[in-house]
Amino acid sequence: MFPRISPWRRRCAPLLLLPVLLGWALAPRAEVEVLASIKPLQLLAQELVGERGQVSLLLEPNASPHDYPLKVSDMQRLNNADLVLWVGEELETFLSRPLARVAPENQLSLAALPDLHWPRYPEESQHPEEPGGHDHGHHHHGRDPHLWLDPRNGAKVARVLADRLATLDPDNADYYRDRAGALVSELDELDRSLEARLEPVAGRGFAVYHQAYGHFVQRYGLNQLTAVTESPERRPGARHLYELRQRLAGAACLFTEPYYDMSAARDLAQELDLRLGELDLLGASEAVTDYPGLLDTLADNVLECLQADS
Ligand SMILES: [Zn+2]
Incomplete structure (x- = not known):
């Protein structure tokens, strides 16, 4: 005996699929997904992405980026993101290896951007404080990697990031670039206000x-x-x-x-x-x-x- 399929179900099966197919066709395009290593970069990305995508955070807001054990689930998040945003190996040393396996178009290292402002590195740091002490790679390149603390750098990052988002999501290119423009003006004003204060x-x-x-x-x-x-x-x-x-x-x-x-x-x-x-x-x-x-x-x-x- 074959299982009995009611004539009604046989006739209507294709119709039952219709809502599924319609839903698929009408669903909005997948939103752009940015994964930021630390909260300052998440905040920067959020300014540009607005409500057109998702910006999530790899590390807990108060976790030290200098020394972080990466979990398997973190690896999956790195691989699934449209864009991973990080400072660079000078700061998040633990990300160097995992990101070597992520395509270049899906990651952005801020320390690698041209034309950023870099402070002179203080002289005292030339002397190791404890001879033979363990150093986990903080300030590898003799420069201070906490580059988001200069709003002029934030402005440069905003421009570059808007272009990257525009490449990933061309439909919203104007949206990202407009938001970058607004942020750059705001940061310019903030910079002058901080100087005065x-x-x-x-x-x-x-x-x-x-x-x-x-x-x-x-x-x-x-x-x-x-x-x-x-x-x-x-x-x-x-x-x-x-x-x-x-x-x-x-x-x-x-x-x-x-x-x-x-x-x-x-x-x-x-x-x-x-x-x-x-x-x-x-x-x-x-x-x-x-x-x-x-x-x-x-x-x-x-x-x-x-x-x-x-
Ligand atoms: Zn630090």
Whole structure:
């Protein structure tokens, strides 16, 4: 016996498929999917992609990009994204190998872009703080990879990114380029406003937790005296702490970061009677929801600590 198929079902089977086929034909084109390594790049991409696509984040907002164990599911996300956005091997060293297997048209390294602004690298970093110490590749190329902290770099990235998105999704090319144009104007205004706001504290000495603020410090002529550590996951050694104490004479402030164990920095601030501030260079705080806001908040926090009792 063959299973009985009702005559009705036999006749209507093609019709039953119709909604499926219609749905397929009418569904909007797949949206462009950008995967950003860290939150500052996610915020930048979001400014351009708007509601025409998806921008997701590879690392948790407060995960250190310097040292991150990649999971199998992360590999899948790297392979599935239309565009992977990262700074480069100087910062996200852990991405170098996996991205070697992703097509060049599906990835964009910001550090590789021409015409970015690069600060002079501070001289003190020429000396390793702990001889023979483990270095996981932070600042490989002798330059500060935290390039999003200069809004002029953000503007350059916006232009390049808009072109890449236009290539991936030509239907929305004008949309991406218009949004890039608007962001560039906004960043230009922000740059001038930060310059004016920070100018009064330009002479005030301070220390930062890790060697990450060159782009911001040099753009706005701030007086960074030293950094507690070169690589953020390493606590400063005894020899370096001794040098730090010398360099911190006359400092007004020590800025910690919300991502790492700050006990050594806090002890130092207490011992030397320095005010404590905090800088969130990754914009990890939920209060930071856009790229200009990340830089604006950073300036707020610099001012808050350096202006106290001035
Ligand atoms: Zn860093």
